[in-house]
Amino acid sequence: MCSAQINDNFNDNSLNSSIWSTLTPSPGTSFTVSETNQRLEVTLGSGFGGAGIVSVAQFSGDFDVQVDYTLLNWPTANSHSVRLGAPDLGAGPGGGIGINRSSFPNGGTGEFFLLSLPTGDPQVATTQAQLSGKLQLVRSGTTMCGFTMIGATWALVGSGPISTTSTRISLDLGAGSSSAQGGISAAFDNFRTNSGTLVCPTTTTNEYAISIANNGDQNSGSLTHNTIVGNIITASKTVQLGCVPRSLDRTQDNAYEYIACTSPANGDKIIALRTSDDTAVFQLAIAAPTFVLVRPNDTQLFVGQGNGHVTTIDISKRADGSRKNVVLPKRTITLSPGNLVTSLAFVPGGGTLIVVPTPALPSTTMWWVTCPRSSLHTRVLMV
C-alpha cells in the first residue's frame, strides 16, 4: 500500500505504513523511532549514525514540503542534525541532501541551519535557545531551496543546483561524529506537502506455482515448487514423493499443501507439505486417496478414496500455527464399495459435500452428503 498524499500530523500514535517506512540505520546504531505523544520522536545512542522515517512514495518533479521540529534533548554542540531530507538525491559536503537544524562545535558555528546540496552547504546561524521551529524544502526545476521559519516568516537558508531525479522525503536525526554523545532526541510534527506530484513505487508480486507430477510408474512422483516473478522463474525446488500424486489442495492461508498419494510399494498416504520450505511435515496412511479438498472454513480436509469412502481430517490450527492433522474417526462417509471418488465439492453455507464417484461405466451417480460439525456415528441415508 502506498499513499499518493503525504500530510501527517502524527496524532494517532501509529506510524502510517502507507505513507512512511522506518529508515534502516547502519549496523550497531542504537536508536528509537516512535510515533508517540502525537508526534514522531527519534532518539539516538552514542556514536555515528542516524535514524528516522522515509516516505514510501517519491516526488517525481517539483515539490514543496515542510515539517515542524522540536529538540527534546539537545545539549550544546552535540554533533547532531535534525533533517528534512531528500535521500534519493545523493549527498554533498554537508551530508545527505536536505535542510538541517544542526549542532556542532567545529568552525565556531555552534547552532545553525544548513542546506546540504551536492556542491555546497549554505548555513544560517541560530541559537541554543531556538529549540523548535519549522523546516521547508523546495525543489523547483533544477534548484533546491531550504528555508526555516524565523518569527512568522520563512527565511531562506540557501539554494543551489539539484538533480531532477525522483526522490522520497525523509525525517531523521543523525550524528556526524563517532564521538557524538548519546541520548540526543528530537521530534517531528505536522508534515505537510504544499505542492508536488507523488508517485507510488511499483510493487513486485511473487507467485508460487506448486505442481505435482507422476513419473509413469506406480511408486514415484514429484512435487515442483516454482517461485515466479513476472515471467521468470526465480527459484525452483523439486521434492521426490515416493508415491504417485493424485490430487492436491491448499489451506486458505497458503501455508500447507495436502497431497493425495498412492504407492503399492511404499503405501498410500496423505502428505502435508509446508509451502515455506517444501518440507513434508505430516504423513497419514490412508487407503487409495484419490482427491483432497480443504473445506472453505480451513478446518477440515476431505479425502476421497478409491474404495468409495470420504474420510474427514481435522486440520484446524493449533496455537503455534501448525495443523492438528487428526482423522475424525466417526466422520467417514461411506458410499457403495467400488465407487472411486474422483472429485469433491463443498456447498458453502449448507454443510453439504458433493461427492463425485466413478463407478463402472456407463453412468455416474453424484452424491450429496450432509457434512455436520460433529457426529456420533458413521451413517449414510439413501434416498
Add this chain to the structure above:
Amino acid sequence: MVGNLPALIASHQSFNGVAAVGLSPDSTKTYVFLNAPAYDLDASGNVLLAGNVHIMNTATLSVLSTLNCSPNPITAALLVKKRYFYVTQSDGTLCTVDTTTDLVVNSSAPGGFLAAEDIAGKRLFIADQQDNVVETVTLGKTGPTSDQQGVSFGGLPANSTVVGLSVFSK
C-alpha cells in the same frame, strides 16, 4: 441426533463420467462438467440438448440447462472472478462459462493436453500434460473475450506428467 450424522441426502445420475463439479457464486446453481456431452431431462421431463456442462438447481437438483464446450473431455473447472467457470479440456481448449447468463462466452486454445488449473491474481495457470509446461492466461479487464495468452513456464521434471497445480501469490 440423525441431523448431526453424515447423511446422504440426494443423488443425481449422469450417463457420462463427471470430471468436475462447481457452484455458482451464490450456490444456487450447481455446474456439472462431463467427460463427454450427454442428454438430460429438465424438471418437466423434457429432453435437453446434449451438452458437457449441465447446470442444475442446487436446491431441487433438477437440470436447468445444458451447454457445450468443445466435445472433447473436460478435465477441470475453476470459478474465476466469482462469475466465470474456466474449463480446461484434453484437446487444449479453454472454455469459459458465464454463470450470470449460463452461456459459453469464450473459447481459446492454449493447446496441448490441459489437465489442471489455478489462479493467482490476474493470471490463470494451466498445467499442460502434453508439453510438460504450465501455460498462463492473463485475464482481460473487459471479460473473457479480452483474455490474453501469456508465457509458458517449464521447470517441471523431465519425463513426468503434471497432474495437479496449485498457485498463490503474496
